Amino acid sequence: MYISSGLFIVVLLGLFSVVVTMAWRSSSNSNSGLIEQLKRNDIIKSTVVEQAMLLTDRANYVYNHPYLDAPQLIGYDATISAPHMHAYCLTVLQDVITIPNAKILDIGVGSGYLAVCMTKMNPSAKVYGIDIVPGLVQYALKNVMKQDADLLNSGRLVIREGDGWLGIEGEDKFNAIHVGAAAESLPRPLLKQLALGGKLVIPVGQQGEIQTLIEVRKLSDDDDDFNKAYQVKSLLSVQYVPLVKDN
Numbered sequence: 001m002y003i004s005s006g007l008f009i010v011v012l013l014g015l016f017s018v019v020v021t022m023a024w025r026s027s028s029n030s031n032s033g034l035i036e037q038l039k040r041n042d043i044i045k046s047t048v049v050e051q052a053m054l055l056t057d058r059a060n061y062v063y064n065h066p067y068l069d070a071p072q073l074i075g076y077d078a079t080i081s082a083p084h085m086h087a088y089c090l091t092v093l094q095d096v097i098t099i100p101n102a103k104i105l106d107i108g109v110g111s112g113y114l115a116v117c118m119t120k121m122n123p124s125a126k127v128y129g130i131d132i133v134p135g136l137v138q139y140a141l142k143n144v145m146k147q148d149a150d151l152l153n154s155g156r157l158v159i160r161e162g163d164g165w166l167g168i169e170g171e172d173k174f175n176a177i178h179v180g181a182a183a184e185s186l187p188r189p190l191l192k193q194l195a196l197g198g199k200l201v202i203p204v205g206q207q208g209e210i211q212t213l214i215e216v217r218k219l220s221d222d223d224d225d226f227n228k229a230y231q232v233k234s235l236l237s238v239q240y241v242p243l244v245k246d247n
């Protein structure tokens with residue numbers, strides 16, 4: 001098909017503006033304004049997610065443009081994810097985060113924001129946030145201390161160094177596991193560490209290529225038969241920094 005160069009440019013500009021509009025359309029100049037926009041755009045659909053995000057001011061977790069609906073740099077080649085991605089992942093995991101006494105793992109805790117939201121979604125949950133970069137573990141702890149030191153002091157939230165390819169061994173199994181960095185393949189230890197009925201949400205794919213956010217639900221403990229043990233669902237095309245391999 002022949003397309004004139006003028007028309008081609010118009011089509012390109014159109015596509016560009018759609019992408020820009022989607023990324024920025026929930027932006028605001030306050031935390032409550034941001035949450036309101038995310039609700040209006042049907043990204044926040046429940047009061048549980050809404051309340052957790054209202055109680056967790058993003059300005060405590062990122063210095064630049066906290067209320068812009070786009071990822072922001074937080075140092076060490078890491079980014080805090082865009083608010084719509086945080087809201088989306090909390091929504092997908094809500095049913096397992098809110099199980100009484102749920103055990104939750106946030107891998108690539110980065111700024112600490114999402115782990116705090118998870119803790120606030122369920123007062124009986126215990127949340128672990130791990131990151132491979134010691135400087136980011138310190139950054140997350142410093143951010144949480146600003147307004148939510150009680151979560152750390154009570155032990156309801158634990159933030160520490162760890163490798164997401166391995167998860168946390170020797171603990172009870174997790175009802176919810178969120179991974180905030182893209183893995184080249186599904187990390188087997190994380191599948192093993194899921195409780196029955198538990199859910200893993202993880203971006204999978206190479207850096208620079210289109211990655212897919214995947215939801216894995218554990219249906220049985222018979223790990224030898226993958227298709228019987230796990231139900232896998234593709235959710236969205238996404239772009240995340242890589243889940244690095246610790247050599």
Ligand code: SAH
Nearest residue numbers: 078080081108110111132163164180243244
């Ligand atoms: N979810 C966080 C940060 C996302 S950036 C937020 O929104 O604030 C991805 C994070 O994954 C970075 O903090 C990076 O250091 C961490 N990361 C990368 N590879 C990792 C690995 N193998 N194990 C644990 N964390 C890792």
